[in-house]
Amino acid sequence: MIRLRGVSLTYPNGTRALDDVDLEIEKGTFVFLVGHSGTGKSSLLKLLYREEVPSRGEVVVDGIRVDTLRRGRVPKLRRNIGVVFQDFKLLSHKTVWENVAFALQVTGTRTRDVMRMVPRALDLVGLSHKSRMFPSELSGGEQQRTAIARALVGNPKILLCDEPTGNLDPSNTTEIMELLQRINLKGTTVVVATHNQSTVDRMRRRVVRLEHGRILHDDERGYYFRGLGQTAVLPG
Amino acid sequence: MDLGRLRFFLGEVLTNFTRNAGMQFTAIGTVAVTIVLLGAFLFVRDTIQTFGAGVLSQIEIAVYLKDDVDDAKAKDLASKFASDPRVASASYVPKKDGLKRMKEVLGPDFDTSLLTTNPLPNTYHVRVKDPDSVPNVARWIGKDARVAKTDYAADTVQKLLKAAAVLGRVGLALIILLSLSAAIVIANTIRLTVFARRREIAIMQLVGATNMYIRMPFIAEGMLAGLLGAGLAIGVLALAEHQVVPKLASTLAFVTFHVNELTLSLELLAVGAAVGLIASWFSVGRYLRT
Numbered sequence: 001m002i003r004l005r006g007v008s009l010t011y012p013n014g015t016r017a018l019d020d021v022d023l024e025i026e027k028g029t030f031v032f033l034v035g036h037s038g039t040g041k042s043s044l045l046k047l048l049y050r051e052e053v054p055s056r057g058e059v060v061v062d063g064i065r066v067d068t069l070r071r072g073r074v075p076k077l078r079r080n081i082g083v084v085f086q087d088f089k090l091l092s093h094k095t096v097w098e099n100v101a102f103a104l105q106v107t108g109t110r111t112r113d114v115m116r117m118v119p120r121a122l123d124l125v126g127l128s129h130k131s132r133m134f135p136s137e138l139s140g141g142e143q144q145r146t147a148i149a150r151a152l153v154g155n156p157k158i159l160l161c162d163e164p165t166g167n168l169d170p171s172n173t174t175e176i177m178e179l180l181q182r183i184n185l186k187g188t189t190v191v192v193a194t195h196n197q198s199t200v201d202r203m204r205r206r207v208v209r210l211e212h213g214r215i216l217h218d219d220e221r222g223y224y225f226r227g228l229g230q231t232a233v234l235p236g
Numbered sequence: 237m238d239l240g241r242l243r244f245f246l247g248e249v250l251t252n253f254t255r256n257a258g259m260q261f262t263a264i265g266t267v268a269v270t271i272v273l274l275g276a277f278l279f280v281r282d283t284i285q286t287f288g289a290g291v292l293s294q295i296e297i298a299v300y301l302k303d304d305v306d307d308a309k310a311k312d313l314a315s316k317f318a319s320d321p322r323v324a325s326a327s328y329v330p331k332k333d334g335l336k337r338m339k340e341v342l343g344p345d346f347d348t349s350l351l352t353t354n355p356l357p358n359t360y361h362v363r364v365k366d367p368d369s370v371p372n373v374a375r376w377i378g379k380d381a382r383v384a385k386t387d388y389a390a391d392t393v394q395k396l397l398k399a400a401a402v403l404g405r406v407g408l409a410l411i412i413l414l415s416l417s418a419a420i421v422i423a424n425t426i427r428l429t430v431f432a433r434r435r436e437i438a439i440m441q442l443v444g445a446t447n448m449y450i451r452m453p454f455i456a457e458g459m460l461a462g463l464l465g466a467g468l469a470i471g472v473l474a475l476a477e478h479q480v481v482p483k484l485a486s487t488l489a490f491v492t493f494h495v496n497e498l499t500l501s502l503e504l505l506a507v508g509a510a511v512g513l514i515a516s517w518f519s520v521g522r523y524l525r526t
Contacts, residue, residue: 049442078444089439093251106445111240154443 001027001158001189002048007057007067009043009213017043019213021057025191027157030184032200033193034224035210041193044210045160048191049081050074062157079107082151082159082188086166088143090135090150096122097131100149107154121153125179141172148179152188159183161192165199173199197224249456256429260461263425267465267511268472270418271504274411275473278500281407288396292367297374298387299360305382310358313382317362322373324363331356357384368397415511418465422515426458430523437523447524454520455513462512466505473504 002025009018017040025031033041046052047059050066059066062080069077090099100121104114122128125145135143144164151159161180165173177199184190194200200207200223207222208215217226253260301310307330317326329337334356339346364373374386430437440450474497 072446075441075444075446078442083442089435089442091436091439102439103443105241105244106440106449107443108241108449111238111244114240150443 001025001029001062002191003058003060004044004047005058005060007047007054007059009040009047009052010055017213018047018054021213021215023208023215023218025189028184028187028189030181030190030205031192032203032205032207032222033191033210034195034200034207035216036195039210040213041210042162043213045083045162045191045193048158048160049078049083075107079154080156080158082148082154082156084144084147084151084159084161084164086163088135088147088167090143090146092135095132095134096127096138096146096149099135099146100153103150103153109154117153117155121149124152124183125149139172140168141175144168144172144176145179148176148183152183156188158189158191161190161194163194164192165194165196170198177203200224245453245456249453249460252429252433252453253457253460256425256432259425259428260457263422263461264465264468266421267418267462267508268468270414271466271469271508272472274414274507275469275500275504276476277407277410278503279473279477281403282500284403285400288400289367291392292396293363295363295367295370295389295392297362297364297370297377299362299377299383300385300387301358301360301382302384303357305358307358309382310360313360313380316380317360317377320373320376322364322366322369324365326360326362329359329361331358334359411507415507418462419511419515422458422461422512423519425461426454426516426519427523429457430454430520434523450524451517451520455516458512458516459509460512462508462510462515463505464508465512466508469508470501470504 002023004021004023007018007021007023008016010016021040021044023044033044035041043052047054048061048066050069054067057067061077064077066077091102094102097118101114101118104117109117118131119128122131125148127142127145127149130138130142135146138146144167148159148164159180164180165176168176173196180190180192181203204221204223206218206220207224208218209222209226210216219226299313301313310328310330314326314328317323331354335348335354338356339348362373362377364370370388374388377383378386437450477497
């Protein structure tokens with residue numbers, strides 16, 4: 001589903017965000033990208049939805065060579081990728097319903113389909129009863145769920161989350177993570193960049209650890225810190 | 237596009253338009269001022285051109301024949317004039333008719349009893365189709381052996397022709413300059429609205445809206461500002477015409493004030509819409525290229 005080969009990304013100001021990264025993510029998997037701030041987690045996600053173009057290397061998403069993709073083709077790529085951010089990026093003058101529908105409307109979806117797809121997405125994130133509310137009337141967790149509904153409403157194959165729980169308290173964090181797992185169970189490939197250690201350690205999914213733009217380790221059913229997870233769970 | 241999508245699109249345009257009402261008023265006002273000036277200029281130009289064309293079409297070449305050319309020989313000239321495509325008409329005035337006409341024009345104070353012979357020559361009055369050709373036709377006629385002298389209001393013709401040409405060029409430059417200034421104001425307005433909506437644009441790009449789709453509401457907004465400005469200008473111009481023209485017409489009785497209001501209005505609306513379209517196209521384009 002996702003393949004990076006020899007990917008480096010250097011920003012115009014000279015900062016090297018990624019350095020010769022190789023990574024493969026199978027269809028339908030759930031992957032954590034972990035590491036300190038500024039280790040290239042967000043940059044890696046940006047390469048996948050073509051917000052950035054690698055300085056070197058090859059990026060393939062769902063069979064599409066993203067690094068050489070023409071600008072005119074980018075919209076089509078993005079309709080296949082949902083993206084969620086730490087700051088939700090909701091439109092404050094639109095209701096929950098309108099925020100979710102917006103993603104469909106601006107990509108030219110027929111009204112009949114909008115009316116069918118928005119309730120399904122709201123139902124998935126459990127916000128059907130708040131569809132007429134504005135973002136300012138919602139809790140942080142609910143706002144993030146709205147953002148997830150917007151990312152998923154067009155049935156993308158991939159969901160990318162950049163610090164989705166960075167602004168949330170522990171109980172909301174758990175809620176969002178459970179939602180992401182449910183989404184993954186339905187077949188969507190989910191990639192979550194985070195530095196929330198407890199979540200990662202509790203969920204025991206694949207963990208890719210980045211440091212200084214390189215992959216430090218990559219474990220199936222891993223922990224936030226390799227080896228530390230086992231000792232963190234005290235016996236008895 | 238189904239009705240729901242059209243409603244969504246128009247709703248977006250209208251919401252954004254009213255949200256930036258203050259800035260839009262500035263843009264509309266600038267367009268209106270520009271188009272009022274443009275409209276006033278076009279009005280004056282049309283009037284002068286109509287007036288000038290009227291004067292020019294009345295210009296005659298007076299062809300005075302030599303004394304030894306009698307009426308019969310003079311009639312031969314008529315066919316020569318008729319054969320030339322530039323000539324519209326040629327009327328022959330024998331010397332006795334000429335004297336009669338002179339008496340009519342000058343009235344009873346003009347005493348002909350002292351004259352022993354008729355001093356006037358046999359004369360042709362020649363009119364041409366295209367005022368530009370007056371000097372050439374006059375020269376061509378003057379070469380004929382039977383012709384003593386040709387005469388026409390040379391100065392008037394030259395000046396009017398020159399004025400018409402200058403006015404045309406100045407007008408074009410003025411139109412371009414005014415449209416440019418209106419376009420810049422609209423472009424700035426749109427750039428501000430684009431800036432105010434950068435979040436929305438970012439989300440649209442994120443969920444895979446095409447650049448064309450993102451551009452459309454802004455272009456519609458720009459065109460709306462242009463059209464409203466033009467509409468306002470047309471209103472002002474109509475009021476001005478209603479107030480000023482009757483007074484002018486009574487003072488300058490010899491000038492006919494004739495302007496096709498519908499054509500002019502449509503032209504001004506088109507200018508407004510075009511200015512809005514071009515301005516918003518470029519100001520959004522610069523943003524989307526990032």
